[in-house]
């Protein structure tokens with residue numbers, strides 16, 4: 001069956017039903033999608049699947065909490081093109097990354113996602129925010145590694161300093177009492 005409009009953007013053409021394989025999650029099953037939107041669904045769907053697969057957050061920088069923030073930021077970017085922005089923001093606000101109620105979390109995420117514009121613009125916003133998060137993570141572990149190496153360096157220096165001190169004390173002791181005499185005592 002052929003259609004003449006993409007359900008998700010302004011593109012016109014003979015589009016088949018979306019074949020992104022995330023139909024159930026994104027609600028695009030049976031809806032005509034252009035190639036750009038279908039590929040957008042692949043990346044949006046992958047992001048959402050990974051978000052839902054995360055463990056309950058323990059800290060604000062846990063995978064679930066930080067990925068939820070990525071979704072919130074991407075939503076803020078495309079907010080003007082969202083048909084029901086208040087509904088989406090209410091649903092996203094209802095997502096508690098620290099809650100043990102996983103099905104409740106998934107329910108609100110899916111409600112929000114299916115009301116977002118599932119096109120390239122949103123996929124790009126999501127991708128940009130996710131990259132920013134990964135960059136931040138990389139910077140954090142980089143600065144952590146630097147801090148560790150500085151500390152190690154500091155310890156080595158302190159160790160070397162102590163060894164020098166010990167040698168000097170031993171030398172002074174040797175001058176005061178020659179080793180042979182000291183051994184004889």
Ligand SMILES: [Zn+2]
Nearest residue numbers: 006009034037
């Ligand atoms: Zn489209």
Ligand SMILES: [Zn+2]
Nearest residue numbers: 018020028041
């Ligand atoms: Zn799709």
